[in-house]
Amino acid sequence: MSDPRPVLVVTCLNDPTADVVITELHGRDVPVVRLDSGDFPASLSVAAEITEHGIQGRISTPSRTADLANIRSLYYRRPSGFAFPHLREPDARFATTQARYGLGGVLASLPGCRYVNHPHRIGDAEFKPSGLAAAVNVGFDVPPTLVTSSPAAARTFIKRYAPVIYKPVHNPVYLVDGVSSVVKVAEVAIDDIDDRVAGTAHLFQQMVAKTADVRVTVIGSTAFCVRIDSGLLDWRTDYSRLRYTPIEPPPGIESALHRYLDHFGLLFGAFDFALDADGRWWFLECNPSGQWYWMEPETGLPMCAALADLLERKP
Template sequence: MLVVTMIDDPTADLVIRELHGRDVPVVRLDSGDFPATLSVAATITPHGIEGTLTTPTRTADLSRIRSLYYRRPSGFAFPHLDEQNARFARTQARYGLGGVLASLPGCLYVNHPHRIGDAEFKPSGLTAAVTAGFQIPRTLVTSDPDAARAFIKANGPVIYKPLSTPLYRNGSGVSCTVEVREVVAADIDERISGTAHLFQRRVDKIADARVTVIGDQVFTVRIESGLLDWRTDYDQLTYTPVQPPPGLTSSLYRYLREFGLVFGAFDFAIDRDGRWWFLECNPSGQWAWLEPETGLPMVSAMADLLERKKTR
């Protein structure tokens, strides 16, 4: 079993502990450790890729990896090189080590890094959601201030949300992300033209739902908060395991098939009429914090999937 993630990943810690308890051999690595404390020697053969990945404490035989849990590895870094050489080295590492990790024969990926990349594009996710049968809020992606103002006037109330969530640090060095918030037409100025932005009609919601699909198992949790974005204050949240509404599960799997995923963390807004509105699916989303809050056996389900006891 191969687990690829950063050093500070409590979710991966829980899964690895469960696998160790089952006597499953696990090699954990962070691709960002390459080449300082991680090395690769891979040969392309008629049978696929053979060779080894070596960390300070483990060696993984590439031909014997049954499953790869790809979480949140850190990026490649070459601080000892000048900018031009560092750019070259990062590119070689990405296409070399990254290419090896993405090409293991017979391996179950949870999820495949290329499929994760495809699914992280919000316009692609919303389009796939419509195809899968979900309801989505009316959405605009634009760099045109006039188009943004017209959309807000026609569809208000409207929220702004980032198309991706790069890490920012405030003046005190504390990490933060761009806020999801309601906007009005008067908020829009020419700065909109500087890049792409996502605007979406605000759902008049009474609750949220996080639906986590792990292989053949679906874990549905209703989240009460009263917040526009429940992720801004976990102390205010109340969790209740619920059954998904009729037809939702089949749509979940249609969505995952569209991207070739076996895991997904789906977010929905539940309106006053009981309708579930698709907001997004994170192919590398967090989920383990829900187990102690709800008693749902999610860590065990992930270990089952990685052991290939159950796959869809």
């Protein structure tokens, strides 16, 4: 008999990656309930009771209802934020906080549920300095890195390790003249450093003399490694120039990948490495909610099936 428990997919309305995973699950007759936590409470409702057997109750969308005590897996992608535009600012701030800790706390506490990934663990892993420190501890090669708000420290680091690149510690999208923008990775020189560095935290890192990039998508026990050739400092700036080649990792890398994920309690991670002329893999970052599906048609790697296996909870 097939397992009647649904997979809960928590993501925004326009998420092509979630779409293909849901299609794969439907093809396996696995029930799916999709929701965006940002729809709460307008078109998403929850009634959860804390009992001696754990959380029990219901979560409902306009088309689906799920029993909170019988969720098979939760695929947490990129839901939109809570919004209460009809309320005054203090009231909206209060309502947003209650929604985050109320609905968010329920979704993070489902009994017997497999999380890919757990939202709290995603939050832990998104702190870039923590990720870099964990990468060192599990045995990855990490370029010399400085996190600072001191212009003097930044100049000293650049003088010692040039060429150096600047990266945002976190990369939220913001609007510039009404256009969605992000801060790009760029090379930085001593003369670029001024008192504005003192305004917040910044990340500086020695530039790797790379010949290519490597994206490793780890899904459960399987690591899918793809070499990306582009000639770009940051390959994300021009996808039209990218060429993809599936490759095998060198000795020690795959076990370190799983030690890294275990450190943060993750079942999925999108790792980025810089590959130098000696074949050395330099760890750059791991995104616990990273994109991956765009590489599957380019490489033929069965990543969607692997993720569906994880959510279906195949042995």
